[in-house]
Amino acid sequence: NAGVTQTPKFQVLKTGQSMTLQCAQDMNHEYMSWYRQDPGMGLRLIHYSVGAGITDQGEVPNGYNVSRSTTEDFPLRLLSAAPSQTSVYFCASIGGRIRSGTEAFFGQGTRLTVV
Amino acid sequence: ELKVEQNPLFLSMQEGKNYTIYCNYSTTSDRLYWYRQDPGKSLESLFVLLSNGAVKQEGRLMASLDTKARLSTLHITAAVHDLSATYFCAVVTQGGSEKLVFGKGTKLTVNP
Numbered sequence: 001n002a003g004v005t006q007t008p009k010f011q012v013l014k015t016g017q018s019m020t021l022q023c024a025q026d027m028n029h030e031y032m033s034w035y036r037q038d039p040g041m042g043l044r045l046i047h048y049s050v051g052a053g054i055t056d057q058g059e060v061p062n063g064y065n066v067s068r069s070t071t072e073d074f075p076l077r078l079l080s081a082a083p084s085q086t087s088v089y090f091c092a093s094i095g096g097r098i099r100s101g102t103e104a105f106f107g108q109g110t111r112l113t114v115v
Numbered sequence: 116e117l118k119v120e121q122n123p124l125f126l127s128m129q130e131g132k133n134y135t136i137y138c139n140y141s142t143t144s145d146r147l148y149w150y151r152q153d154p155g156k157s158l159e160s161l162f163v164l165l166s167n168g169a170v171k172q173e174g175r176l177m178a179s180l181d182t183k184a185r186l187s188t189l190h191i192t193a194a195v196h197d198l199s200a201t202y203f204c205a206v207v208t209q210g211g212s213e214k215l216v217f218g219k220g221t222k223l224t225v226n227p
Contacts, residue, residue: 030213031212031213033213033214033215035215035217040124040219041219042119042121042203042217042218042219042220043203043205043215043217044217045214045215045216048212048213048214050211050212050213056212058214090157090158092215094213102146102163102165103160103163104148104160104163104205104213104215105160106157106158107157108156108157109156109157
């Protein structure tokens with residue numbers, strides 16, 4: 001049981017490049033989400049999903065795209081990277097209140113630098 | 116809109132002392148999390164609080180939840196250097212989407 005696997009750990013992009021951050025969970029969780037962490041800001045929600053095929057925007061969605069074609073995977077796409085997207089990104093997975101596990105599991109994080 | 120306020124944001128303590136971190140939130144929620152984060156690392160789950168009056172303890176840390184006051188506390192007893200880290204509270208929004216709203220974190224430094 002690997003939990004939440006997030007790749008890559010580190011990435012440097014040039015302004016205007018695109019890339020995809022991968023997130024996979026093996027706990028059959030319905031709920032997955034992406035957060036970014038910036039100094040002094042805590043973690044802020046980018047996009048979230050309540051199940052395969054269903055996604056919605058969070059607090060800071062601009063410049064990011066998501067899809068959820070399977071329960072396991074929830075990739076985050078940067079369409080045209082900007083220096084303001086330099087941050088640490090975390091993927092999270094939650095089973096939901098009704099399930100026995102209400103724990104929110106986080107991936108190891110991706111440290112992204114846009115130059 | 117759910118807002119989460121955590122204080123203090125910075126806390127410098129001496130070993131052996133006690134202190135409390137506070138987490139206030141603005142709208143009704145049925146779940147609150149406490150996490151620890153070490154520099155360059157991911158979030159480590161400390162506690163999940165599910166109901167009013169919930170109290171959980173693990174080692175020198177004790178967390179409680181008062182849903183009526185919309186307040187959770189993380190109490191540190193007889194601090195040791197190994198507790199130095201940043202602590203976050205996160206509150207689940209109502210509505211079934213399992214979105215978390217985080218406080219800005221409390222950076223705790225425990226000095227010998």
